[in-house]
Amino acid sequence: MSELEDRLNLSITRRTALKVAGAGALSLSAAAFLEACGLGGLKGTSSGSAGTITIGYVSPQTGPLAGFATGDNYVINGVRGSDPYKNGFKVGSKTYNVNIVVKDSQSDPNRASQVARELILNDNADIVLCSSTPEVTNPVADVCEANGVPNVATIVPWESWYFGRGKKPGEKFNWNTMFFFGLNEFKGCFFPMWDRMNTNKVVAGMYPNDADGNAFRGNFIPLVTGGGFKMVDGGAYTDLTSDYTSMISKFKAADAQLFSNCPLPPDFNTFWKQAAQQGYKPKLATVAKVLLFPADTTALGDLVTNIATDCWWSPFHPYHSTLTGQTAKQLADGFESSSGQQWLSSLGSVHSLFEVAHAAMTSVDNPKDKSQVMSKLQALSYTGISGTLDWTKGPMPGVAIQQPVGVQWRKGTKYPYSMVVVDNALNKDVPTNGDLLPTNA
Amino acid sequence: MSWVNAVVQGILLGGLYALFACGLSLMFGVMKVVNLAHGDFAVLAAYLALVIVSGFEVPILWSVLLVAPLFGLVGYVVQRFIIQRSLDVSPLTTLLVTFGLSIVIQNALLEAASANSESLQSGILASGSFQVAGLHVGYLSVLIFVTATAVIVGLQLFLSRTSLGRQLRAASDDQETASSVGVNVRHVFGVAAGIAFGTVALAGVAFGMYSSFDPAAGPQRLIFAFEAVVIGGMGSLWGTLLGGIVLGLAQVLGSQIDPGFGVLAGHIVFLAVLAFRPSGLIPQVAQAAQ
Numbered sequence: 001m002s003e004l005e006d007r008l009n010l011s012i013t014r015r016t017a018l019k020v021a022g023a024g025a026l027s028l029s030a031a032a033f034l035e036a037c038g039l040g041g042l043k044g045t046s047s048g049s050a051g052t053i054t055i056g057y058v059s060p061q062t063g064p065l066a067g068f069a070t071g072d073n074y075v076i077n078g079v080r081g082s083d084p085y086k087n088g089f090k091v092g093s094k095t096y097n098v099n100i101v102v103k104d105s106q107s108d109p110n111r112a113s114q115v116a117r118e119l120i121l122n123d124n125a126d127i128v129l130c131s132s133t134p135e136v137t138n139p140v141a142d143v144c145e146a147n148g149v150p151n152v153a154t155i156v157p158w159e160s161w162y163f164g165r166g167k168k169p170g171e172k173f174n175w176n177t178m179f180f181f182g183l184n185e186f187k188g189c190f191f192p193m194w195d196r197m198n199t200n201k202v203v204a205g206m207y208p209n210d211a212d213g214n215a216f217r218g219n220f221i222p223l224v225t226g227g228g229f230k231m232v233d234g235g236a237y238t239d240l241t242s243d244y245t246s247m248i249s250k251f252k253a254a255d256a257q258l259f260s261n262c263p264l265p266p267d268f269n270t271f272w273k274q275a276a277q278q279g280y281k282p283k284l285a286t287v288a289k290v291l292l293f294p295a296d297t298t299a300l301g302d303l304v305t306n307i308a309t310d311c312w313w314s315p316f317h318p319y320h321s322t323l324t325g326q327t328a329k330q331l332a333d334g335f336e337s338s339s340g341q342q343w344l345s346s347l348g349s350v351h352s353l354f355e356v357a358h359a360a361m362t363s364v365d366n367p368k369d370k371s372q373v374m375s376k377l378q379a380l381s382y383t384g385i386s387g388t389l390d391w392t393k394g395p396m397p398g399v400a401i402q403q404p405v406g407v408q409w410r411k412g413t414k415y416p417y418s419m420v421v422v423d424n425a426l427n428k429d430v431p432t433n434g435d436l437l438p439t440n441a
Numbered sequence: 442m443s444w445v446n447a448v449v450q451g452i453l454l455g456g457l458y459a460l461f462a463c464g465l466s467l468m469f470g471v472m473k474v475v476n477l478a479h480g481d482f483a484v485l486a487a488y489l490a491l492v493i494v495s496g497f498e499v500p501i502l503w504s505v506l507l508v509a510p511l512f513g514l515v516g517y518v519v520q521r522f523i524i525q526r527s528l529d530v531s532p533l534t535t536l537l538v539t540f541g542l543s544i545v546i547q548n549a550l551l552e553a554a555s556a557n558s559e560s561l562q563s564g565i566l567a568s569g570s571f572q573v574a575g576l577h578v579g580y581l582s583v584l585i586f587v588t589a590t591a592v593i594v595g596l597q598l599f600l601s602r603t604s605l606g607r608q609l610r611a612a613s614d615d616q617e618t619a620s621s622v623g624v625n626v627r628h629v630f631g632v633a634a635g636i637a638f639g640t641v642a643l644a645g646v647a648f649g650m651y652s653s654f655d656p657a658a659g660p661q662r663l664i665f666a667f668e669a670v671v672i673g674g675m676g677s678l679w680g681t682l683l684g685g686i687v688l689g690l691a692q693v694l695g696s697q698i699d700p701g702f703g704v705l706a707g708h709i710v711f712l713a714v715l716a717f718r719p720s721g722l723i724p725q726v727a728q729a730a731q
Contacts, residue, residue, distance in 0.1 A: 064657055066556040107556070209701050235700025240661050242457070242652070243689070245450040246697040249443040265558050269653035276568035277579035299560040299653040303568060 052097045053089060053367055055357055056119030056128040058140050059350070063107025067293050068132035068155060071347040074335045076102060079354040082323035089362050096367055100354075101125065105136045113139035120147045126368060127151070127361070129353040132346065134160040134211075141165065141176040150374045152356050153178040154349045158399045159215060172397030175370075177377045179352070179389045179400040181312060183215070185426065187223045189310045190286040192425035193406045194229065194258050196436055197284045202230045204256035204282060206247065206271060209236035212262045212289060224260075232256045239264050244271045248280045259285040259439075265296055272303055281440035284308060286406075294342040297409055297417040304417055306439045310404040313348030313386055316421050317430050321385040322355045328385055342415040348385050355384040387429060403427040408437065444697065446576050451693030452686050453578070455669075456586025457651060459685025461644040461662055462669035463593055463678060464637035470676030471613045471633040474524055474535045478542035479641060479666060480659030485546055486512055486645030487654050491559055501563045501650065509642045516638025517631040524634065525627055543659065550656035561649035585647045592640055593682045599636075600678075609633055668711040674721025683722055 057076065059069040079085050080100060088095040101123045103115035112135065119125040120143065127150045130140040137153035138161060144151035153161060159182045167173065194203070203224055207213040213236065224231045232254040234247035248271075251259075259282035261268065268290045275281070286308045291297060297304045315332035326334070331351060332343035360376040361367035378398060381390040389400040406423030420434035461483065468474045476482075486508050493504040523542070527534040563581065570577040600606040611619040612626045620626045648654065648662065665688065673684025688707050695706025714721065 062551065062556070064556050064655065235696075237696060237700040238704040241692070241696065241700075241703050242665070243450055243454045243693045243696070243703070245447050245693055246443070246703075247700055249446060253443070266653045266655070266658065269558070269560055270651065273567045273581075273651070274579070277570040277582070278577040279570070295555075295557040299558050301560070301562040301564070 051094075052099055053127075053361060054099045054101060054123055054125045055354070056101050056103065056116070056123060056125035057353070058103045058105055058112060058115055058119070058128065058130040058136060059132050060107040060112075060136055061104040063105075065105075065107040065133055065135065067295050068346050070293070070295070070341065071335050071339075071344055072102070072350055074338055075331075075347055075350045076100060076354075078326075078331070078334070079323060079351065082321075084323055084358050084362070085354070089358065089367060091362055091367050092365065096361075105140075107135065109135045109139045112136045113143045116140040116143035117147075120144070120149050125149060126370065127357050127373060129153075129357060131155045131350055131353060134164055137161055137178065138165055141173070141178075145173055145175045148175055148370060150360075150370055150377055151176045152353055152377065154180050154353055155346055156180055157212075157215075158182040158396070158401070159219070160211070162396050162399065164211070167396070169396065172378070175374055177380075177391060177398040177400070179356070179386070179391075179402060180349075181310075181402050181404055182395070183220050183223065184395070185401065185404055186220065186288055186310060187227065188426045189404045189406050189423070190260065190308075191227050191229075193284060193286060193308055193423045193436055196423070197258070197438065199257035199283050200255060201228065201258070202232060202254055202256045203258040203260055204251040204254070205231055205233045206259070206261035206263055206268075207233070207236065208239050208263055208267065210239055210264075216260075216262050216288070220260075229258070239267060241267065242270065244274050245278070247271070248275050248278045251275075251282075252278070252280050257283045259287075261285075261287050262289040265290050265299070269299055272300060276303060283438045283440060284436075285439045291409060293344045293346075294415060294417065295344075302411075304409045305411065306408050306437050308406055308408045308422065308436075308439070311345055311407040311419055311421070312402045312404040313345045314405075314407070314419060314421065314430070315343055316433060317348070317385075317387065319348075319383070319385050319387050319429075321351060322382065323351075323358060323384075326385070331385065336414075342418070352384055352386040352389065355382070355386075356380065356389065359384075387427070405430045405432075406436070408434065410434065444694075447693045447697040448690065449576055449578065450582070451690035453582035453586050453689070454693060455682075455686030455689030456582070456589040457644075457647060457685070458665050458669045458688050459682045460585060460589035460592065460640065460647055461666040462673070462681045462685055463589070463596065464640040464644065465663075465666050466670045466673070466676060466678055466681040467596065467633060467637040467640070469670065470678070471609055472520075472524075472528065472630050473532055474528065475539070476524075476637075477536060477539040477663065478546060478659075479539075480661065480663035481543045481546040482512070482515075482638065482641045482659075483645035483648060483662055484654050484656065484659045485550065486642035487561065487649035488550060488554055488559070489642075490561055490646045490649060494561065501561050501566075501646070505643065505646050508646060509639045512642035513635040513639040516641075517635040519638070520631045520634030521627060525630060547656050547659065554656060556655055556657075558653040558655040559649075560653040561646060563650045567650050581650055585651065588643060588647065589685070590682065592643065593678050596636070596640075596678055605629070605632065665707070668707060672711055672714045672722060674723045677721065677723045680721050680723035687722070 061069045085098050088097050105112035130153050132155045137156040207216045315329040317328045320327045359382045364372040391400045403426040407419040408422050409417045410420050412418030421432045422436040424430050465479050490504040490508050527538040570579045608624045608629050612629045669684040669688050673680030691710040692703045692707040696703025
């Protein structure tokens with residue numbers, strides 16, 4: 001045993017050593033950062049070669065979050081080939097060449113801020129776009145805010161982006177904007193579906209003890225109870241729990257016929273199998289954070305049938321691009337035929353980021369003037385492949401809201417499972433193409 | 442009633458942990474090697490099973506017949522050509538080497554299979570259950586528990602009844618004396634690693650059906666396996682089975698008290714064993730009498 005203890009001690013020392021080394025690396029890069037800031041300050045606003053606009057883009061192209069960025073290559077190639085990006089942005093009588101620089105956050109928040117700094121300091125980016133989860137958008141936004149570079153984010157709940165970075169209602173970021181949705185839209189998307197099912201209005205809540213789970217527990221549960229439903233909170237379980245017996249018993253005892261969650265994907269997988277084993281079969285499951293993308297569905301197999309979730313962009317959205325003129329359907333079809341993979345909602349959002357950059361930079365006098373571009377971004381309203389995005393309406397400064405529709409996963413013809421639009425209460429532009437069916441009949 | 446249910450599910454969960462832990466326990470018991478890549482090899486086995494299932498369209502349980510022997514071979518090779526070499530340098534080098542293997546496997550899987558999470562589809566086996574006295578007992582949980590018990594009983598019989606088992610114990614007790622009476626210690630260690638890796642493959646496939654996995658899922662599995670081994674007693678196979686069950690029970694009963702307490706309860710039991718009974722519930726001394 002003493003030998004084991006030696007080994008344990010060794011591995012602990014090693015880990016501590018790694019941590020210390022990591023901290024050292026951080027402080028080193030912080031020093032480099034400060035130095036670089038000084039240089040950036042000397043250069044002032046005249047950074048970047050005259051006549052060329054540099055657009056930086058950060059997303060998690062590798063690592064655990066890579067699923068979000070599956071379509072990035074295709075979308076960015078499409079944007080690069082579009083008329084405004086290929087032939088340059090026309091501003092007044094001048095034409096500016098456009099250069100897009102793509103960086104990978106490797107699903108790591110530290111890496112995300114590092115590449116954002118590279119974009120600003122080495123590539124002299126005039127605007128930085130970023131997408132997919134707070135782990136990317138928040139560090140990138142922080143770097144842009146500190147360096148005074150306009151920044152647009154998407155695919156992040158606005159509360160995580162706004163309150164998660166210490167703002168109080170009404171305050172605004174000087175250099176950050178975003179478009180997506182938040183808890184209020186989850187409510188607007190899920191409640192009509194709950195109402196349409198004939199249930200006892202008891203909702204099971206599976207919210208873990210992590211940032212998203214606690215946000216749902218703190219802010220979504222009051223919306224649920226305020227909406228005439230009864231909430232059964234399964235409790236703040238730890239991520240990567242292997243057995244959900246106690247939670248399942250609780251939901252069964254309360255006869256919770258509706259089910260809501262925001263777990264890690266492997267936890268939902270474990271939970272949903274155990275729920276089936278132990279005979280917990282809610283009439284309708286509306287999930288958040290999981291099953292957003294087709295790749296997630298194959299891991300659950302047929303158990304995924306008729307689980308409902310939110311969808312903010314699909315080929316069924318009747319919108320078209322301001323850059324290429326493509327419809328949403330053409331964008332999705334193009335991705336499927338070029339990659340052989342099934343469409344996913346992030347295609348539209350990433351495309352829209354580049355629409356937003358184009359819209360803001362071509363409606364100012366000087367697109368190289370960062371404060372002009374930023375003021376335009378904060379008051380922008382335009383209609384593109386994600387529909388109308390309007391930064392003048394709130395809920396908070398710098399936030400434009402998209403209205404998701406309710407979808408259910410069904411067996412597909414071309415791919416194993418496909419999204420079917422079953423409820424468009426929030427966005428009547430999108431036609432439904434299927435009936436709302438019970439998850440468990 | 443819900444407490445009875447929690448006890449039953451906890452014991453069954455313990456089967457999964459024990460299955461994960463027995464390879465780790467065997468490698469430590471025989472070679473004094475703590476394989477930090479244990480969890481990653483299990484995930485690798487799950488991916489391999491996935492490839493076989495989708496490539497040859499065979500049922501998932503059949504793929505085990507291919508994956509387990511293949512992993513036995515992998516174990517032998519890894520032991521002879523990687524772990525043994527580091528053992529020759531110093532026992533502590535094995536920690537670094539297996540840690541390195543863990544990183545290599547995770548990144549190779551990420552490169553080859555992407556970060557998407559996968560699961561082994563076993564249809565009714567994963568989602569079905571039977572009822573005993575009002576309790577729902579999952580087919581898969583029972584199958585995993587039975588497999589774990591069978592593997593551990595089989596290993597015990599192998600160690601105590603066969604000639605190779607005796608050589609293994611001899612080599613484990615005293616390498617030099619064993620080799621002086623004609624035991625090929627390196628070969629015997631390779632065989633032990635092969636057997637351990639075979640059980641790792643079983644554990645990986647079981648886990649792949651039980652939940653979902655991705656290239657980064659290994660280390661978390663290692664922690665639970667490690668806890669089961671330590672709770673039961675380092676190097677003792679019966680202890681590993683018991684340790685797995687104790688860990689599973691602690692987690693499920695813990696979350697019955699409070700859902701946030703589940704995983705923590707397992708860690709607390711682990712810590713308590715380390716503090717008050719560091720040799721584990723069934724210390725290896727007892728095993729020497731086998």
